[in-house]
Amino acid sequence: MIAHKCPHIQVTIVDMNQERIDAWNSETLPIYEPGLEEVVKACRGKNLFFSTDIDKAIVEADLIFVSVNTPTKKSGVGAGYAADLFYVESCTRRIASVATSSKIVVEKSTVPCRTAQSMRTILEANSRPGLRFDILSNPEFLAEGTAMSDLDKPDRVLIGSLSTPEGRAAQQSLIEVYSNWVPKEKVIGTGLWSSELTKLAANAILAQRISSINALSAICEVTGADVDEVAYACGLDSRIGPKFLKSSVGFGGSCFQKDILNLVYLSESLHLPEVADYWRQVITMNEYQKRRFAQTVVSSMFNTITNKKLAVLGFAFKKDTGDTRETPSATVCRFFRQENAKVSIYDPKVPEKQIFLDLTEPGVQDDSAVVKKQVTVCKSAMEACTGAEGICILTEWDEFKQLDWPAIYESMAKPAMVFDGRGILEADKLREIGFKVFSIGKGV
């Protein structure tokens, strides 16, 4: 977006992974995101470059965005909660050792509070004499599937800096970049800590809304209330607002769970156990929602799904992306496997290889042959549904609303059941065709 909006700025994206960089330089980009391809193709070779020559890019740059991943630690102190800052630290050390002129280093990765401080210490301790490094925190708030429009018209851009004159000057340099397309009042300057914490806080509050409405969906199902009516009526209160109140089979994605776990870890490190418990509950509710959905499928199918064919429509964690990180669909499919069902999966954007990777338990032993006996990846929704006894909608892809439902009904074993984990189908119309329908948060 910077390259697209600022033709006078040269943007070079560097990565150690040659294959990935080659993909960015090819006709087929390594990720799917609506509108991305057009922008990349328009700017590539003009003021947008992809390269593995990291050192050259560091030497030439005035501003360096550190945008590496910060996965949840798998072992050691804080395992399962804390962010692994290995990549952030190694980037910082590389910048320190290679730079021959002063730089503004922008922390773009989501990092727990005080990482900017550590980056500064590393840079100052390792750099050549006479060089200055200013650190800014500039968290990213885009969501997948809408990345390009979020970047084009952000609700806000947050730039954290030290309150020293040098910190403020660095902040001003980045404000100037954004002011090429973002209105002034939307670019907010804060301290470094506030900026880092805001990123975790915003995601935690968003995920909390989903867990809140999902907790209410369980009440709706047993009382006969309708979760969409409740969400709509609550959302009309301007203090609550209508967005992010869509009940679902659970939230997924690479960010919500990871960031909340970070917040939990931070709270515990600060000796605030009640605060940690409070945020942990958002995740607990999400796990409950996924399990609850899968259990509903089993109980509706006469308490057994052994050897029954189940169609799973949607594997990505949300529509308009091929990303499957923390996707609720994988959790639900694993549950179905444990119950010995035969699962046929269709997703318009997730490659077959990725689905098998997500359903195979890493590390312990290679169970891919077993998975392949139970799981089939299909090329169309129709193929996945043919002969099935139940259909589960696990991603809200628009194309699922327009399927030929009467033909699907004809092709299925009876009674034919639909479990709408995303609340996107018109249940009454499906019932007229003959389906038995369950929708999240709706009494039957």
Ligand code: UGA
């Ligand atoms: C999220 C935030 O929305 C972004 O602001 C943030 O920048 C990003 O994380 C990040 O930290 O990088 P993302 O994970 O891409 O973005 O996608 P969301 O649109 O937030 O969806 C997350 C999950 O919540 C999806 O599984 C989605 O289906 C689910 N969801 C969302 C619901 O179940 N109900 C809703 O009402 C909204």
